[in-house]
Amino acid sequence: MTVPGPAFEDRFERDEVGPDWWSAGGPWLVRGGELRGAGTRNNPLWLRMRLPVDVAVEFTARSETATGSRPGDVKIEIFGNGRDHASGYVLVFGGWGNATSVIARLDELEAHSAEAMVMLVGLPPLSSFPLLPQPLRAVMGIRARMFDEAAKFEVSQRQRVVHVPIDTQLAPEQFSPDGFHPPPSSYSELGRQVAAAIFSAKTQSGRSQKHNPSNL
Numbered sequence: 246m247t248v249p250g251p252a253f254e255d256r257f258e259r260d261e262v263g264p265d266w267w268s269a270g271g272p273w274l275v276r277g278g279e280l281r282g283a284g285t286r287n288n289p290l291w292l293r294m295r296l297p298v299d300v301a302v303e304f305t306a307r308s309e310t311a312t313g314s315r316p317g318d319v320k321i322e323i324f325g326n327g328r329d330h331a332s333g334y335v336l337v338f339g340g341w342g343n344a345t346s347v348i349a350r351l352d353e354l355e356a357h358s359a360e361a362m363v364m365l366v367g368l369p370p371l372s373s374f375p376l377l378p379q380p381l382r383a384v385m386g387i388r389a390r391m392f393d394e395a396a397k398f399e400v401s402q403r404q405r406v407v408h409v410p411i412d413t414q415l416a417p418e419q420f421s422p423d424g425f426h427p428p429p430s431s432y433s434e435l436g437r438q439v440a441a442a443i444f445s446a447k448t449q450s451g452r453s454q455k456h457n458p459s460n461l
Contacts (some may be wrong), residue, residue: 253294267291283310287402289322292361296324308339320342331403341395344388362446364439365400368393368412369427375417376424378406411435411443 255265257275262268271285282290289338310317325333332416335349371377372386393410400408413431421428 251294251297253292262290267293267327269330283324289325289330291322291325291327293327306338307414341391344391344395362406362443362447363406365406365408366395366435366439367396367408369411370414373415373417374425377419405446407442409439409447411436 266428269288269289308317319338368389
């Protein structure tokens with residue numbers, strides 16, 4: 246692919262990462278003409294080059310790692326600040342045990358309102374939805390739990406973001422006539438749970454700022 250403007254290409258045909266790249270802390274190595282990272286977690290390797298607004302990026306990547314029985318994923322970060330994880334767009338291929346691939350931007354709200362609290366409501370127990378026939382209902386329930394666990398992990402890595410699980414369990418006869426939506430009373434209960442989570446998060450945030458030496 247060819248686009249007008251500055252171009253950059255790196256085939257890693259050397260023994261070191263090189264001065265064009267800056268590591269945020271991960272053990273990045275060059276071996277056999279390949280860039281390798283093992284145990285880098287959320288420590289990107291940033292290109293020391295400001296990308297234009299209109300840009301084409303091509304790369305070849307693979308994952309050779311796994312956590313337990315879960316295959317590893319490929320995560321790429323682009324248009325970040327060159328220092329911090331998730332400061333730009335995060336592209337995840339085969340994430341969370343090969344369950345999904347996403348393109349995410351995590352800090353847009355933070356850039357606009359630095360003190361805002363983000364409440365991420367969990368997925369409902371789809372395994373109890375009477376509209377879904379079996380075995381689809383069971384499969385959807387398993388997938389919902391997987392996504393919810395992934396969401397809780399991502400939330401735990403960020404400040405001022407709180408995961409609010411949906412703890413309400415409904416019997417089939419308690420659903421709306423469509424068999425998919427809960428009754429109005431459930432929405433009221435969810436609202437109370439979210440309000441309680443907001444109050445708890447704001448209280449803890451206030452205590453943290455009060456005892457933070459940098460605020461003295």
